[in-house]
Amino acid sequence: MPNLPLLSLKNLTVHFKNSDNNVIxxxxxTLHQGQTLGLAGASGSGKSLTALALMGLLPxxxxxxxxxxxxxxxxxxxxxxxxxxxxxxxxGLVFQEPMTALNPVRTIAKQIDESIRLHSSxxxxxxxxxxxxxxxxxxxxxxxxxRYPHQLSGGQKQRxxxxxxxxxxxxxxxxxxxxxxxxxxxQKNLVVLLKQLQQTHGMAMLFISHDLAVMSQIADHxxxxxxxxxxxxxxxxxxxxxxxxxxxxxxxxxxxPENTLSNKITGRKPPLVAINNLQVRFxxxxxGFKSPxxxxxxxxxxxxxxxxDVVGLVGESGSGKTTLGRCLVGLQxxxxxxxxxHGSPRNKHSHKSLQMIFQDPYASLNPRMTIQQSLSEPLDIxxxxxxxxxxxxxxxxxxxxxxxxxxxxxxxxxxxSGGQRQRIAIARALACEPELLICDEAVTALDVLVQQQxxxxxxRLVADTNLSLLFISHDxxxxxxxxxxxxxxxxxxxxxxxxxxxxxQQPQHSYTQQLISSxxxxxxxx
Numbered sequence: 458m459p460n461l462p463l464l465s466l467k468n469l470t471v472h473f474k475n476s477d478n479n480v481i482x483x484x485x486x487t488l489h490q491g492q493t494l495g496l497a498g499a500s501g502s503g504k505s506l507t508a509l510a511l512m513g514l515l516p517x518x519x520x521x522x523x524x525x526x527x528x529x530x531x532x533x534x535x536x537x538x539x540x541x542x543x544x545x546x547x548x549g550l551v552f553q554e555p556m557t558a559l560n561p562v563r564t565i566a567k568q569i570d571e572s573i574r575l576h577s578s579x580x581x582x583x584x585x586x587x588x589x590x591x592x593x594x595x596x597x598x599x600x601x602x603x604r605y606p607h608q609l610s611g612g613q614k615q616r617x618x619x620x621x622x623x624x625x626x627x628x629x630x631x632x633x634x635x636x637x638x639x640x641x642x643x644q645k646n647l648v649v650l651l652k653q654l655q656q657t658h659g660m661a662m663l664f665i666s667h668d669l670a671v672m673s674q675i676a677d678h679x680x681x682x683x684x685x686x687x688x689x690x691x692x693x694x695x696x697x698x699x700x701x702x703x704x705x706x707x708x709x710x711x712x713x714p715e716n717t718l719s720n721k722i723t724g725r726k727p728p729l730v731a732i733n734n735l736q737v738r739f740x741x742x743x744x745g746f747k748s749p750x751x752x753x754x755x756x757x758x759x760x761x762x763x764x765x766d767v768v769g770l771v772g773e774s775g776s777g778k779t780t781l782g783r784c785l786v787g788l789q790x791x792x793x794x795x796x797x798x799h800g801s802p803r804n805k806h807s808h809k810s811l812q813m814i815f816q817d818p819y820a821s822l823n824p825r826m827t828i829q830q831s832l833s834e835p836l837d838i839x840x841x842x843x844x845x846x847x848x849x850x851x852x853x854x855x856x857x858x859x860x861x862x863x864x865x866x867x868x869x870x871x872x873x874s875g876g877q878r879q880r881i882a883i884a885r886a887l888a889c890e891p892e893l894l895i896c897d898e899a900v901t902a903l904d905v906l907v908q909q910q911x912x913x914x915x916x917r918l919v920a921d922t923n924l925s926l927l928f929i930s931h932d933x934x935x936x937x938x939x940x941x942x943x944x945x946x947x948x949x950x951x952x953x954x955x956x957x958x959x960x961x962q963q964p965q966h967s968y969t970q971q972l973i974s975s976x977x978x979x980x981x982x983x
Contacts, residue, residue, distance in 0.1 A: 462488055463490045463628060464488040464525070464527050466485055466507075466525055466526075467523055468522070468523040469481055469510060469521065469523035470483055474518050481685045482684075483686070484523070486690075489661060490659065490661050491659055492677050492678065493655065493664055494663050494678050494680065495669075495675070496682060497667065497668075497708060499667055499683070499906045500667065502682045502683050503685040505634075505665065507682075511525060511663070513532065513540035513544065521533065527547070547629070550631045550633065551632045552633055553634035553635065555606070559618065560606075561607060562605070564602065564603050565601060565603070565605075566585075566603060568621060569621050570584055571621075577625065591620040591623060591624060595617070596646075597620070601617075612639055612643035612646070615636075615643075615647060616647070619647075619651070628660055629662070631662075631665070632651065633665045634665055635651070635664075636668075639931075640774050640931030641972060641975040641976055642971060643773065643774070648977075662675075664676055669697070669708050669709055669712040673712075681696075688704055689701055708906070711905035712977075713978070727763075728762060729799065730760075730798055731797040731800075732758060732759055732760045732785075733795045733796075734758070735755055735781070735795070736755060736791060736793040737780050737789065737791045737792055739754055754780045755791070756950045757794075758950070762893060764923055764925055766942060767940045768926065769933075770782070770928065770944050770946060771946070773947075776946040776947055776948060777950075778929045779929060782927065783813075798810060808839075809890075810893065813894075814879075815899070818870070818875070818879045819875070819878055821882055822870040822878060827866065827867055827868065828856075828865055828866050828868055829852060831870075832881075832885050835888045855887060855888060858884065859884045861880055861884070875903055876910060879903065883911075883915070895929065896926060896927070896928045899928070900912060901930065933973060941957055942954065945969045952969065953966040953968075
């Protein structure tokens with residue numbers, strides 16, 4: 458490895474003009490050719506802002522000090538035209554959310570072609586061949602080049618974004634949370650792909666994530682960032698085995714959750730919810746004169762949930778987990794089968810007993826409604842707590858249950874952090890005192906430390922109220938840390954179910970085995 462670093466950050470400081478606080482404080486890092494540097498920390502620590510500074514993409518209302526040295530040149534002195542020559546050609550960026558990074562009205566080929574046209578002199582035929590090569594490198598079929606982003610899966614979209622970032626073979630690839638929203642098998646495949654691309658092209662990589670388990674699989678060196686500062690850094694193995702900072706120890710603990718909820722003995726109690734041979738079919742577009750085909754989103758699924766049960770429903774994206782959850786609360790009609798609540802078919806009166814927490818609280822909360830209005834809405838619908846004094850007492854109690862203060866009732870959703878918004882969504886789901894909460898990827902969008910807090914809250918609610926949970930997630934490691942039963946879905950079918958400990962220790966189905974083997978684990982050996 459050369460002595461001189463490819464990239465150096467020297468006392469980088471960033472602050473916003475309307476604030477007295479620095480969001481990045483005297484940040485100093487080095488990155489050598491062929492090295493992978495991991496930048497870890499919770500949401501709001503300044504990781505993504507650091508990436509934007511390296512690309513010359515800081516917001517207009519920000520100011521920066523310090524130096525960014527790339528191949529001996531101070532990039533902070535660059536004009537907009539000079540930055541444009543650097544971006545894409547010498548430094549590529551893979552964004553966290555590919556659906557927002559990709560243009561929804563342009564084909565994949567046109568979006569990859571844009572960077573090639575800007576930074577090369579290749580003609581149209583040569584560029585077409587280059588696009589095919591790039592798609593092949595990221596293990597995508599070239600037939601996908603004429604598709605639009607919405608026609609691809611999450612993993613495919615992320616591979617397209619990687620192909621775009623690699624189009625001009627940059628010296629440095631910055632990956633900003635590239636695997637956060639992906640299921641474990643897709644996540645594992647992307648990490649392997651990034652390793653292969655780095656070895657093939659000899660580039661340096663800055664891998665940004667809040668998940669040390671994933672980072673330890675790819676990074677040679679890790680820097681821990683907290684509130685805009687580097688609090689600890691070192692070689693991956695040494696840092697994980699012997700962390701010096703308490704914050705680092707918390708991140709490591711969050712990356713390796715332990716099972717803290719014992720398997721319950723529920724005896725012969727009748728099930729709270731019984732799903733029997735449920736089927737959901739979606740009609741697909743007919744091709745010419747052929748009969749229309751059907752997609753079996755849920756295919757002959759049977760599942761029982763007893764009072765106090767915590768059932769983890771796991772599987773990769775597109776396996777039918779969310780569709781099954783939506784059927785339970787009446788948001789999705791089913792083709793065949795039956796859903797019984799306390800032995801009787803589900804009807805409109807069952808809605809009060811079954812409530813759902815959605816993945817993105819910012820999307821599920823009305824941005825124009827105060828928290829008081831959002832929490833009151835289900836009470837109005839079900840005609841509960843009509844007297845003003847009792848209503849106010851109930852709202853205050855709901856916020857106390859999720860560890861929030863009652864003085865927050867007058868605020869709007871945008872005035873809260875992601876973790877606080879998810880607590881509000883949980884409070885709203887608890888408003889009607891349900892017997893079963895369906896958590897649909899309820900912590901996926903949160904960083905590992907906030908995930909821990911929300912999961913601890915749900916555990917406490919289960920223990921205090923005998924509430925049942927159906928916890929839908931692609932993260933089998935997280936779910937297995939607190940669910941007493943697991944159910945595994947693949948392509949609409951329930952392929953395995955049983956006690957969590959038995960499934961994790963002795964999985965019977967090959968797909969379950971694949972999910973467990975794909976769990977990112979902290980690297981503890983060289």
